[in-house]
Amino acid sequence: MNKFNMADMLGHLGSLLASVMFVWAIIQQYFPYNVRNFFEKYSQRFLTLFYPYIQITFNEFTGERFKRSEAYSAIETYLGKTTSMQAKRLKADVIKNNTQPLSLSMDDHEEVADDFNGVKVYWSSGKNILKTQSFSFYPTTDEKRYYKLTFHKRHREMILGEYLQHVLKEGRDIKVKTRMRKLYTNNGSQWSHVVFEHPASFQTLAMDPVMKQEIIDDLTTFSNGEEFYNRIGRAWKRGYLLYGPPGTGKSTMIAAMANFLCYDIYDLELTAVKDNTELRRLLIETSSKSIIVIEDIDCSMDLTGQRKKEVKEEEEESDPKKPIKPPENEGKTSKVTLSGLLNFVDGLWSACGGDRLIVFTTNHVEKLDPALIRRGRMDKHIELSYCGFEAFKVLAKNYLCIQTHDLFERISELLGEVEMTPADVAENLMPKTSPPDTERCLKSLIGALEAAKAEAERKKLEEEEEKKKELLAVKAGEVKVVNMVENGEAKVANLVENGSNGSV
């Protein structure tokens, strides 16, 4: 009996559904769009009288036809984490990133809940399929995806303000962290890029640990400082000057900075930039969350000489008596000037928004114009120097996976006496066999350090000999002069004596 009733009920339900669908199909087919729209509009209004929830739709494409909405993309990324825990149907996409190979988002018509400060909100995904007007035999469809946010109307203010800001910021931050980072280089006025996959990190960077921590803290404060920079009315940028002999890790540190902050790198070849206008254009094209690097700044332009010339020109220009003469550069290809570079560092271009680090490197800090590297322009001066024992320990850990060894004491002694760059120390620690023969590598380093020490001592001796010789030469010269003076005096005395005797 029960069985029969059930089958009967299902039969009725089936025919009811079929009828509803039939009627809906008829309405869609024959009722004009305006009439349907009218019913939909008023039924919605009627429902909102009793429905305490508010809905916001974020469409994938807004305004410009092929431009994906930034908000949609940030929401998609934000929901990625929640989605993988809650939704039953997910969409996966491959992203080329070491830390996270797959990006997950919820499939169409899924719903997930999110909790913010104890308030529950619901996100659902959907798509509208529009039939495009076309004369093709196969009608084409246009899919418009969207996310819908639903929340109770009593939380309106908080959701529209704080929560949405939080979602967009989190989404953007996750995106920055998981995106493939790029290394841009300029060929004249054009940037071209490759994927940036340098493995350097602060962990593998060999330097004094206190200094390293200081840099990490500084970078963290800077990257979280949007509000602070806004408050004090300064462009959100920071200048770093890295200086030290070749092979001390300046380029490696830039790579470590980019990996730490998840920023892109713009490696600016200043010598390829025609003039200040081109420099400005290149800078305006840089994106936020990036490091703009000018390596070997002292070789990129004659800063000292040029600065003097510029100062002289400025002085001459301000002299009213001076006749006006045509500019020297007219008709010639001009170069970037120091003042152009200073404008760039000072952030005249900061109107393009976002945070940027500017990093200059040099092997000869003393050659740079003080105006270029004064605080406020280059906020942090970092000296990368010869390898100390602490830096060596980092390299030993990286290259040989050891934290301590009997030979460390000797190495520590030698490093205190000899100047060797981390690049040279690393080269000696490079395993030549597999598995690495730790002792052999350490002994190779000791051998190199002893050879360097002997060489330094030999040079010192040579220099001392040279100095001695110079001193002797000076002394010999002095003796000669004294002799000459004495001879001269004797002659003069003779003459005087002869003169007083009346003989000429």
Ligand SMILES: Nc1ncnc2c1ncn2[C@@H]1O[C@H](COP(=O)(O)OP(=O)(O)OP(=O)(O)O)[C@@H](O)[C@H]1O
């Ligand atoms: N402090 C360091 N920590 C770890 N590795 C380092 C360090 N310094 C140098 N190296 C190693 O030496 C190589 C050369 O270093 P890097 O190019 O960073 O030096 P640099 O100071 O930029 O030199 P240059 O002034 O010639 O450009 C790197 O590939 C890296 O492997």
